[in-house]
Amino acid sequence: MEIAPRLHAVRVLSGYLYLIDEPAMTLIDAGLIGSGRSVRRYASKIGRSLDDLTRIICTHAHPDHVGGVRELAGDRDVEVLMHPADLDGLSVTLRDAVANRNRGQLIAYFTRHPGEATPVADGDLLPMLGGLQVVHTPGHTPGSVCLYAAQQRILFVGDALQVIRGKVTFASSVFSEDIALARASVARMADLDVETIAFAHYPPWRDDANGTLRTLARTAGN
Numbered sequence: 001m002e003i004a005p006r007l008h009a010v011r012v013l014s015g016y017l018y019l020i021d022e023p024a025m026t027l028i029d030a031g032l033i034g035s036g037r038s039v040r041r042y043a044s045k046i047g048r049s050l051d052d053l054t055r056i057i058c059t060h061a062h063p064d065h066v067g068g069v070r071e072l073a074g075d076r077d078v079e080v081l082m083h084p085a086d087l088d089g090l091s092v093t094l095r096d097a098v099a100n101r102n103r104g105q106l107i108a109y110f111t112r113h114p115g116e117a118t119p120v121a122d123g124d125l126l127p128m129l130g131g132l133q134v135v136h137t138p139g140h141t142p143g144s145v146c147l148y149a150a151q152q153r154i155l156f157v158g159d160a161l162q163v164i165r166g167k168v169t170f171a172s173s174v175f176s177e178d179i180a181l182a183r184a185s186v187a188r189m190a191d192l193d194v195e196t197i198a199f200a201h202y203p204p205w206r207d208d209a210n211g212t213l214r215t216l217a218r219t220a221g222n
Contacts, residue, residue: 002202003196004152007129008046012038014064015201017209019157020128021046027072028147028156029200030114035068057126058114059158060144061086061148062175065200069114081126083136084119086143104175120145130152137189139182146189153195155209160185161216163202167188168212170220190217 004010008019012035018028019039025048027039040050042202056078058066083218120126122136122145130151137146137160147156160171160182190213197205197212205212 003198006122007149007154008042008151009198009204010039010042010069012068014208016199019043021048022128023052024041024128026055026057026128028057029059029065029158030056030068030072032064032068033071035101036071039068039072039167042218043157045063049150050074051076053078055081055128057113057120057132057147058082058086059147059156059160059200061114062141062159066114070155073115080167081120082114082117083121083134083143084147085138087114087117087119095173135188135192137182137185138191139178139180139183139185140176142177144182144185148192148194150193154198154204155192155194155196155213156198157189160189161197163199163205168197168205168216170216172187186213187217190214 006021008021009021011016012031012034017031017039020026043049050072053072056069056072061082121135122134123133126132126134129149133148133150135146135148137144140159144158144160146158146160161168162172173179176182194209194213195206197209
């Protein structure tokens with residue numbers, strides 16, 4: 001579905017990917033392994049092809065966000081962008097993950113490595129949607145990022161937020177590596193002027209997005 005001019009939410013098995021329909025086509029997140037068919041079909045409906053895909057930006061390095069990278073990129077020259085804290089974490093061994101009793105490292109071990117990637121850092125401005133700002137929001141993973149399109153007032157949050165019983169709330173405590181840090185990171189989102197929150201696993205949220213983020217930021221320490 002088109003949620004803004006040139007911006008589409010593409011439903012895949014794991015949730016939503018976001019396709020930016022510009023001459024240099026961009027995907028935000030890549031879904032699980034097997035997501036390529038859904039993206040290919042959707043692109044065809046809007047008159048595009050995966051041959052037009054230039055970039056994949058991964059909000060974080062969990063299997064349902066980077067698993068489909070290699071499939072979607074194929075043998076084409078597609079740039080993959082990710083925060084280095086998550087990219088580095090994918091090199092963990094099973095022995096280390098088990099020895100450290102670290103759930104995040106265990107998830108990383110079972111995540112398909114996307115291959116070579118371009119690092120992004122807090123404050124980077126990417127050349128799509130009139131300028132897409134990288135906002136480092138660690139906690140769910142060390143390298144979790146949100147992406148902010150100021151012109152459209154859209155904030156892509158990956159899994160940094162979720163919706164439970166019809167309310168926007170903090171990242172999952174089960175799948176987050178540092179839930180206290182994840183909650184604290186909401187303050188960075190609340191500083192932005194947001195009309196639409198675009199989640200990875202829920203439909204976009206437009207009901208007082210600014211107020212919702214500010215309320216969460218105020219209660220983060222509770």
